[in-house]
Amino acid sequence: MDHLTLAENLPSNHPTVKFGKIGVLLINLGTPDATDPASIRRYLAEFLTDHRVIERSRWLWYPILYGIVLNTRPRKVGKAYETIWNKEKDESYLRTFTHSQALQLTKRLSDLPTVQVEWAMRYGQPSIRSKIEELQKSGCERILLYPLYPQYAAATTATVNDESFRALIDLRWQPAIRTVPRYHDDLVYIDAVAHSIESHFATLDWEPEILLTSYHGIPASYFAKGDPYHCQCHKTTRLLRERLGWSKDRIMVTFQSRFGPEEWLQPYTDKTVEKLAQEGTKRIAVINPGFVSDCLETLEEIAVEAKETFLHSGGERFTHVPCLNDGADGMKVIEHIVRNELAGWV
Template sequence: MPTRDVPEFDPVKSPVIGVLLCNLGTPDAPTPSAVRRYLAEFLSDPRVVEIPAALWKPILHGVILPRRPRQSAEKYGKVWLPEGSPLQVWTEKQALLLRGWLGERGHDRVRVRHAMRYGKPSIADQLTALREQDRCEHILVVSLYPQYSATTTASVIDAVNAWTAEQRDIPELRFANRFFADPGYIRALARRVMEHWQQHGQPDQLVMSFHGIPERNVQRGDPYARECEATAALLAERLALKPNQFKLTYQSRFGRAKWLEPYTQPTIESLARQGARRVDVVCPGFVSDCLETLEEIGLECRDAFLAAGGQEFHQIPCLNDSRAWMAALVGIVEDHLGGWSTRGCAAETRLPQVAPHTASAPLR
């Protein structure tokens, strides 16, 4: 049977490794129409709203989407940056910096892109770009949610799986799904807080506010709450805080169901009524500042605290592009790339000759 020659493996053109940083998503603009498109995609995800579609879709399209986009657009407008959405700006910057840090550490075969679970750039488009434009045969998907939840991390995996279902040649895939107790991440959080305190002094109370999820999700096995509690305990230990100096709370409640408690804004109002003159809020579950940190915490909770009698309120910035966070992110990525060659090939490899497959020659 005739054979065909397979070209020698060229180390210069060898396949590279892709890293895809994934965050939640954002509208394209702070306008009702853009927010409506974003919310329609976000709130149609069964991981986000675990209500049968037959019951949920009439509520979504008949009640929520006609009303909520205008309200949300006003909030986005308060925090929108000249370059775009804060979440988009910071996530893109993290991807750019990660690429540079990895290059400086000799990982010259690694390419980094970022994607949004909802909105643009989409996970599917960026996976296609990594495979086709960057020639990646190995891809690490990094969910930028420190604490795992089915509502966030599993949804990213769903999006990756939806992409693979449409592909014939699927690259080797890995997932970095959580880093709630990663030492570098905890150090970066603590440094962010301590740098703020070095400039502004310490508060009467530090509130660690995490994004909430419905309580029934935890009852069904979601590990999110215990991972938030672990992060809070590790951060408090790193900051040498006593139990009466900090509180763990949950924000961004949506709908009428009971969510994880205690809720952030009522807790902050209660602290003011109890005599706390100054409260600082840090959001360990967000690695980038976004609507939930800048508007919900920085504006809404601030106003609520002052209205309840508080004197001074600080929203401590998220990790964003801080050096300590980028060092932690590099460490997380390197740990998950273990076993994949990230540096240039030192020697050539010759592939064996193979017999061509034809329809008249059945495989045996």
């Protein structure tokens, strides 16, 4: 029975029910609503109480989190956000880019009238729960969840899926769900990142001696437990090198954004930048292939802090290659992944 026939045969007192649509939900990490300490504290509390992010016992971690971290870090993190805040829209650039990606994807999928695109954040607003409920109420009987992470990690892709399925628990009429898998070695993605490197280098009046592909780190213990993230980051970089036709000594993998005293994946980006400068490398570039959109970790930690470290340690030229963001290359990747994963639904 098709949807039109079904609607015609509903009893007169039946509640209005919308159906027949397919939802696509783009989901990024998250962002505070503002840069003031209260907003940052609220955001960090949600982020750092996620057991996928911090796997320590809550009995050991929560006293540190609520007694020290959430009382000392919000002001520092807020000041960092202020340096890269989108003043025009009064929001973080991560929110700006993710919203734009959803709007542009809607236009790119205009040939699929039953598809409805929305966006959400794992931490902060708009929440995954609110958007799944919104899509379901608007008639989406099927939803494609798209965690915006090319490389899989339990602390990124898995926690997005966890939160999404938690939201389904409270729905009487659950939509069918698909989740986008890792695409760290997808050739459309690799070509887009490689093209962004070539295009950025073409704007320089100097040639970087080495390119660092800096990925967000995870504790080494997570890798030892079986997380495939480390291997997928290395494969992405290898495929980029092959696509660019470069020698092995011109590109290398590093990991950034470590937190706390535990050992994280190495080599560390900040230590590598410092070491390269001290050993005589004068010109470097850094790119973040694991980030779909520029954010605090790229705009402040790399473009500002890593640059300062390199120059203060003896380097002369530093450049940060922007993320794909909502540019043509980035949108080509997102559209490609979505169309692939919608196969059989549309």
